[in-house]
Amino acid sequence: MREPAWLPWVRRVVLSLLAVFTLAPIYVMITSALKPLRDVQGPFRWWPSTFTVRPFVDIWHTVPLGRYFVNSVIVSGAATICSVTVAIFAAYAVSRYRFPGRRLFSVAVLSTQMFPGILFLLPLFLIFVNVGNLTGLELYGSRTGLVITYLTFSLPFSIWMLVGYFDGIPRGLDESAQVDGAGPVRTLFRVILPTALPGVIAVAVYAFMTAWGEVLFASVMTDDTSRTLPIGLQGYSTEHDVYWNQVMAASLVVSVPVVAGFLALQRHFVSGLTAGAVK
Amino acid sequence: MAQLTTTATSGVRGPRRPDTPARAGRPRSRRRTLTPYLMLLPALLLELLVHLVPMLGGVWMSLLGLTQFFIRNWTAAPFVGLRNYRLVVNVNNAAGADLLHSFAVTLAFTVASVGLAWLLGVTAAVLTQNRFRGRGLLRTLFLTPYALPTYAAVITWSFLLQRDAGMVNHVLVDQLGLAQDRPFWLIGNNSFVALLVVSVWRTWPFAFLCLTAGLQNVPQELYEAAAMDGGGFWRQLRHITLPMLRPVNQVLVLVLFLWTFNDFNTPFVLFGRAAPRAADLISIHIYQSSFVTWNFGLGSAMSVLLLLFLLVVTAVYLAAPSYWARSRRRSDA
Numbered sequence: 001m002r003e004p005a006w007l008p009w010v011r012r013v014v015l016s017l018l019a020v021f022t023l024a025p026i027y028v029m030i031t032s033a034l035k036p037l038r039d040v041q042g043p044f045r046w047w048p049s050t051f052t053v054r055p056f057v058d059i060w061h062t063v064p065l066g067r068y069f070v071n072s073v074i075v076s077g078a079a080t081i082c083s084v085t086v087a088i089f090a091a092y093a094v095s096r097y098r099f100p101g102r103r104l105f106s107v108a109v110l111s112t113q114m115f116p117g118i119l120f121l122l123p124l125f126l127i128f129v130n131v132g133n134l135t136g137l138e139l140y141g142s143r144t145g146l147v148i149t150y151l152t153f154s155l156p157f158s159i160w161m162l163v164g165y166f167d168g169i170p171r172g173l174d175e176s177a178q179v180d181g182a183g184p185v186r187t188l189f190r191v192i193l194p195t196a197l198p199g200v201i202a203v204a205v206y207a208f209m210t211a212w213g214e215v216l217f218a219s220v221m222t223d224d225t226s227r228t229l230p231i232g233l234q235g236y237s238t239e240h241d242v243y244w245n246q247v248m249a250a251s252l253v254v255s256v257p258v259v260a261g262f263l264a265l266q267r268h269f270v271s272g273l274t275a276g277a278v279k
Numbered sequence: 280m281a282q283l284t285t286t287a288t289s290g291v292r293g294p295r296r297p298d299t300p301a302r303a304g305r306p307r308s309r310r311r312t313l314t315p316y317l318m319l320l321p322a323l324l325l326e327l328l329v330h331l332v333p334m335l336g337g338v339w340m341s342l343l344g345l346t347q348f349f350i351r352n353w354t355a356a357p358f359v360g361l362r363n364y365r366l367v368v369n370v371n372n373a374a375g376a377d378l379l380h381s382f383a384v385t386l387a388f389t390v391a392s393v394g395l396a397w398l399l400g401v402t403a404a405v406l407t408q409n410r411f412r413g414r415g416l417l418r419t420l421f422l423t424p425y426a427l428p429t430y431a432a433v434i435t436w437s438f439l440l441q442r443d444a445g446m447v448n449h450v451l452v453d454q455l456g457l458a459q460d461r462p463f464w465l466i467g468n469n470s471f472v473a474l475l476v477v478s479v480w481r482t483w484p485f486a487f488l489c490l491t492a493g494l495q496n497v498p499q500e501l502y503e504a505a506a507m508d509g510g511g512f513w514r515q516l517r518h519i520t521l522p523m524l525r526p527v528n529q530v531l532v533l534v535l536f537l538w539t540f541n542d543f544n545t546p547f548v549l550f551g552r553a554a555p556r557a558a559d560l561i562s563i564h565i566y567q568s569s570f571v572t573w574n575f576g577l578g579s580a581m582s583v584l585l586l587l588f589l590l591v592v593t594a595v596y597l598a599a600p601s602y603w604a605r606s607r608r609r610s611d612a
Contacts, residue, residue, distance in 0.1 A: 044449035090322035093315035119582035123336030152329040213428035215544040230430040251431035262426035
């Protein structure tokens, strides 16, 4: 686009303001995590009076953060792997086959996005408890139950994004594989997936982030042993006091893995989204 | 593999009806039609288990007098028909009036949040469309709030918004002197503004991401042609950029609307179990009716109404453009 002379100035001002807005909480999170407790209890300070890494040591003792962390890694990791696998097959079917119910499936899956989580929270909770009573398979209060729940949260968007990605792969590739005698599953794994790898990675990142950040179901479906980070982080406030420096340190610790992963893969994410959105 | 099976089957059938070669193709076509369903099966089963069955369960529960007395044995809860619904739509009693208030707050909040998020997203996307030094870094920075886990980001905001120790009041009152008294942000009427700011902060990067991706598909030649015709910045924006973004916008606005309307995480982490009245979003309202007062029948009825509302909005939103296009075509003809 050719630019008028005033545009660079507008750009500098507007983008700077947006950058300040974006950065403010991140700045506070990082600097406060390095402050001693008295700095976060009194009036706000832009800079720590003395730098300390104590909060990063204390967070592991104030609450059993290590256990929550392990739980979150297991739950989010398992949910991601399952969700991506299921989404790959579903997206392949929608992208490569014309069958009765194809459109219905797409609409139905996307429409689950509009369900208010609160509507199926309690019935799901009851189903999990009953399945547990009937079969001995513990879903309530276990990581398995959370994995099953979370993987369906990311499923609709993952399928949608992957369909867009698969649609962009020329059918000639499938056909030449089929001429070589490959069935649908082999075609999918040998031809489609390697080509669509960036899209698959984008979907995996999305699924992981969804599971890692969910609060509502984590607050109801977990017990002491299966508690995950979103609920664990509330343990730093007692009745009298909130250890804000530790809260900020813990927030930083739980954010770094996902933010790093997302930012490292953001290029794939953008292209995956483009493929899904522009249809 | 597919071909092997096909030949084997047609080999069995072949001798019986040698004169109809079309028949030989049938097993393959059935195989073909079965394959996509098999591939969809896991996704379907999971969606059924986690979304559809519980949702129907929720509809059923909304017809029960499922109060705290029946929590242990919910099958014993009496069937009350539409009584829960009558209770929550009756604006003359407390439950109905509260729900209406919460609905109005949620609607105002959602419209404001989606509008602002879209505006910031499209502004930043257009301003970063052309290359300049530091563009990559800036894009990465803008996307960071989206990547942060909700609770970590929102808990940080709740620290920023603390009355005495928070950054926001420090800047507004101590440094800029815009107010005499330190305002409360997390209780009272200001909580609506606080919630809106946090929500926009969290969602605008997603709009930015989608719109940036959409802009990459606008052919450069269009701008060159427009520039040759003497079209300035605003005309290019109005006649090229925005129309080319329409497919992205259509999905983006709907998704943002649904996410924001149903958002539970942001108010829950910001305010805790009981939100201030000015920021009593509907998901929190229902959560509180269900888990604090233990009236699940009433909570389910409210959830069903919420779902119906979202269904209607989505259906109208999706149907409207094609309806307009059709009626325009009819009037053209």
